[in-house]
Amino acid sequence: xxxxxxxxxxxxxxxxxxxxxxxxxxxxxxxxxxxxxxxxxxxxxxxxxxxxxxxxxxxxxxxxxxxxxxxxxxxxxxxxxxxxxxxxxxxxxxxxxxxxxxxxxxxxxxxxxxxxxxxxxxxxxxxxxxxxxxxxxxxxxxxxxxxxxxxxxxxxxxxxxxxxxxxxxxxxxxxxxxxxxxxxxxxxxxxxxxxxxxxxxxxxxxxxxxxxxxxxxxxxxxxxxxxxxxxxxxxxxxxxxxxxxxxxxxxxxxxxxxxxxxxxxxxxxxxxxxxxxxxxxxxxxxxxxxxxxxxxxxxxxxxxxxxxxxxxxxxxxxxxxxxxxxxxxxxxxxxxxxxxxxxxxxxxxxxxxxxxxxxxxxxxxxxxxxxxxxxxxxxxxxxxxxxxxxxxxxxxxxxxxxxxxxxxxxxxxxxxxxxxxxxxxxxxxxxxxxxxxxxxxxxxxxxxxxxxxxxxxxxxxxxxxxxxxxxxxxxxxxxxxxxxxxxxxxxxxxxxxxxxxxxxxxxxxxxxxxxxxxxxxxxxxxxxxxxxxxxxxxxxxxxxxxxxxxxxxxxxxxxxxxxxxxxxxxxxxxxxxxxxxxxxxxxxxxxxxxxxxxxxxxxxxxxxxxxxxxxxxxxxxxxxxxxxxxxxxxxxxxxxxxxxxxxxxxxxxxxxxx
Numbered sequence: 331x332x333x334x335x336x337x338x339x340x341x342x343x344x345x346x347x348x349x350x351x352x353x354x355x356x357x358x359x360x361x362x363x364x365x366x367x368x369x370x371x372x373x374x375x376x377x378x379x380x381x382x383x384x385x386x387x388x389x390x391x392x393x394x395x396x397x398x399x400x401x402x403x404x405x406x407x408x409x410x411x412x413x414x415x416x417x418x419x420x421x422x423x424x425x426x427x428x429x430x431x432x433x434x435x436x437x438x439x440x441x442x443x444x445x446x447x448x449x450x451x452x453x454x455x456x457x458x459x460x461x462x463x464x465x466x467x468x469x470x471x472x473x474x475x476x477x478x479x480x481x482x483x484x485x486x487x488x489x490x491x492x493x494x495x496x497x498x499x500x501x502x503x504x505x506x507x508x509x510x511x512x513x514x515x516x517x518x519x520x521x522x523x524x525x526x527x528x529x530x531x532x533x534x535x536x537x538x539x540x541x542x543x544x545x546x547x548x549x550x551x552x553x554x555x556x557x558x559x560x561x562x563x564x565x566x567x568x569x570x571x572x573x574x575x576x577x578x579x580x581x582x583x584x585x586x587x588x589x590x591x592x593x594x595x596x597x598x599x600x601x602x603x604x605x606x607x608x609x610x611x612x613x614x615x616x617x618x619x620x621x622x623x624x625x626x627x628x629x630x631x632x633x634x635x636x637x638x639x640x641x642x643x644x645x646x647x648x649x650x651x652x653x654x655x656x657x658x659x660x661x662x663x664x665x666x667x668x669x670x671x672x673x674x675x676x677x678x679x680x681x682x683x684x685x686x687x688x689x690x691x692x693x694x695x696x697x698x699x700x701x702x703x704x705x706x707x708x709x710x711x712x713x714x715x716x717x718x719x720x721x722x723x724x725x726x727x728x729x730x731x732x733x734x735x736x737x738x739x740x741x742x743x744x745x746x747x748x749x750x751x752x753x754x755x756x757x758x759x760x761x762x763x764x765x766x767x768x769x770x771x772x773x774x775x776x777x778x779x780x781x782x783x784x785x786x787x788x789x790x791x792x793x794x795x796x797x798x799x800x801x802x803x804x805x806x807x808x809x810x811x812x813x814x815x816x817x818x819x820x821x822x823x824x825x826x827x828x829x830x831x832x833x834x835x836x837x838x839x840x841x842x843x844x845x846x847x848x849x850x851x852x853x854x855x856x857x858x859x860x861x862x863x864x865x866x867x868x869x870x871x872x873x874x875x876x877x878x879x880x881x882x883x884x885x886x887x888x889x890x891x892x893x894x895x896x897x898x899x900x901x902x903x904x905x906x907x908x909x910x911x912x913x914x915x916x917x918x919x920x921x922x923x924x925x926x927x928x929x930x931x932x933x934x935x936x937x938x939x940x941x942x943x944x945x946x947x948x949x950x951x952x953x954x955x956x957x958x959x960x961x962x963x964x965x966x967x968x969x970x971x972x973x974x975x976x977x978x979x980x981x982x983x984x985x986x987x988x
Contacts, residue, residue, distance in 0.1 A: 482542020
C-alpha cells in the first residue's frame with residue numbers, strides 16, 4: 331500500500347499567502363481553512379476520494395489511486411454562495427456529490443441543494459436530483475439525500491429521497507396527487523428511477539436497513555396555520571411487510587426532545603437504535619421491530635448524555651456508541667473494531683483520538699481520522715490484511731503540533747454553587763498566571779464544547795491569551811436539568827455562568843485583573859454581548875462573530891418559513907425577549923465591541939449585526955464592524971478569517987493594554 335506525499339504538498343501550496351508581519355503571519359496560519367474536509371474509499375478499496383479546500387473559499391474533490399498516489403481533481407466549487415458539501419462512492423467508478431447554492435431574493439436568502447453523479451475521472455456528470463416538471467407547483471430547495479447505498483436487488487442503484495410538489499392541471503387547478511417526500515431507486519449511470527416509496531405529505535425522514543429496504547418513516551404534524559409543529563409521528567414495518575405500523579411520537583420542546591427518536595435499523599437483530607430520556611439524561615436504546623416493541627437500554631451514563639452512534643461501511647452498520655465527559659469516549663459493539671481502536675490509540679504517539687470514517691465493501695481497508703488537542707488531525711488508511719497504516723492527508727499541515735497549546739478540562743463554581751464544566755487553553759510555555767484572558771462561550775445554544783483541537787482558541791493562545799470555554803447551563807450533553815429551558819429563555823442562568831467563568835479566571839490567578847475579554851461565535855457572540863449588558867465592564871472588550879442580537883428580530887426572520895412556530899416556541903414570549911436582547915440594551919455596554927458577519931448567513935441574518943452596530947453608534951459607543959460579502963455563517967474563507975483574527979487581536983490588545 332502506497333500513499334504519495336504529492337497531495338500533502340499540493341495542500342500546502344493552496345494556503346493563503348502569508349503576510350510579512352509576525353502577528354499577521356500567525357493570523358494567516360490559523361485563518362487558513364482545514365485543507366481536507368472528507369475522505370472516502372471506493373468499494374473495491376483501490377481509490378480514495380478527498381474533498382479539500384482551495385485558496386479563498388473554494389473546494390475541490392479529487393480521486394487518489396492508492397497504489398501509485400496519482401491524484402486527479404474531478405469537481406470544483408468556487409466557494410462563497412456555491413459550496414461542494416459532500417461526495418461519496420456510489421460504485422467503483424461512479425461518484426455522488428451534493429452541492430449547495432444560496433440565492434438572494436427580494437427579502438430573504440434561499441438555499442438550494444442538488445445531487446450530482448459523475449465518473450471517477452470527472453466525466454459524464456449528470457443531475458441525480460429529479461428534474462422538476464414544467465407544471466410543478468413551486469420549486470424544491472431540497473435536492474434529496476442517499477438513504478441506502480444498496481437497492482436490495484443486487485444492482486447498481488442507490489435509494490434516494492425525492493421531493494414532489496404537485497402539479498397544475500387545467501387552468502389553475504392544483505393536483506396534490508403526488509406531493510411530499512418519497513424514495514426512488516436510482517441508477518447513477520442511466521438516471522433511470524424506480525419508485526420505492528411514494529411521496530407523502532408531512533414526511534421528513536426515511537430510515538433504511540442498509541440492505542435496500544426502507545423500514546421506518548417519520549412524519550411531522552402541522553399547526554392550524556400551516557407551519558411545522560413540534561410533534562413527529564414515527565411508523566415502522568415488520569420484516570417482509572409493506573404495511574406501516576405505528577411506532578411512537580417524538581416531541582421537540584423548545585430545543586430538547588422528548589420520546590424515542592430512531593436513527594438506525596439493524597437488520598440482523600431486527601431492531602431500531604435511537605435515543606431517549608433515562609433518569610434525566612439521554613441514553614441509547616434499541617426497540618424491536620417484530621411487533622412486540624421490546625425496548626432495551628443499550629448505553630447510559632450518570633453524568634452526561636449518550637449522544638453518539640458509530641456506524642461504518644457501505645451498509646452503515648452500527649458498531650458502537652459514544653459520549654463526552656472530559657473527553658469523548660467510545661463503547662464498541664463490534665469487539666474486533668474495539669480492539670483495533672485500542673491498539674491504534676496506544677501505537678500512535680500523543681494518545682490521540684481515533685475515529686473510524688469509512689471502509690471498502692469487505693471492510694478489509696479502513697479510513698480513520700486521528701487527532702488530539704495539539705494535533706489538528708489527519709486521515710490514515712489501515713489495511714487489515716497487511717496490517718499497514720499509511721497517512722493520507724493532514725487537515726492543517728501548516729501548523730506545528732509542538733507549538734500548539736494543551737487543552738485541559740476544568741470546572742468552576744457558579745454564583746449559586748453549581749460546578750460549571752469548561753475547557754482551559756493556556757499559551758504553550760506559559761506558567762498560567764497573570765495572563766490576558768478570553769472567555770469563549772460556544773454557539774448553539776443547543777451544543778457543547780469538547781476536548782480537542784479548535785482553531786479559534788488555539789489562535790488566541792498562540793497570541794498569548796488564556797482561553798476558557800464554558801459549557802454553561804443551557805448547553806446540551808448534560809441532561810434536561812442542565813439544558814434548562816434553553817439558552818435564550820433561560821439566558822440569565824446561561825449568561826451568569828459565562829460571567830462567573832470570567833471571575834474565576836481572575837480569582838484563580840490565571841487572568842490578570844482587568845485583562846479579560848469575551849469572544850464568541852453565533853450564540854457565543856450573543857452571550858458575550860449580553861454579558862456586556864448584564865455586567866458592564868466585566869469584559870474589557872467584546873468580539874461577537876455572527877451573533878444573535880435581537881430575539882424578536884430572530885423570531886420574525888423565520889415567519890415566512892415552515893419552522894416559524896418551532897422558532898417562536900424556542901425563543902418564547904415574555905419580558906426576557908426585551909431584557910435578553912443586546913441590541914435593545916446598548917446603553918449599558920461600556921467597552922469596545924467588534925462585530926463580524928457574512929451577508930449570506932442563513933443561520934443568523936446579517937441584519938442582527940447591522941442593527942447592533944447602528945444602535946451602538948447611535949448611543950456613542952465604540953464599535954468596529956466587519957461584513958464579508960457572499961459568505962455564510964461559517965465565514966468559510968481564508969482571507970476573511972485571517973482578517974477577522976488579526977483585527978480582533980488588535981482590538982483586544984488595545985482594550986486590554988497589551
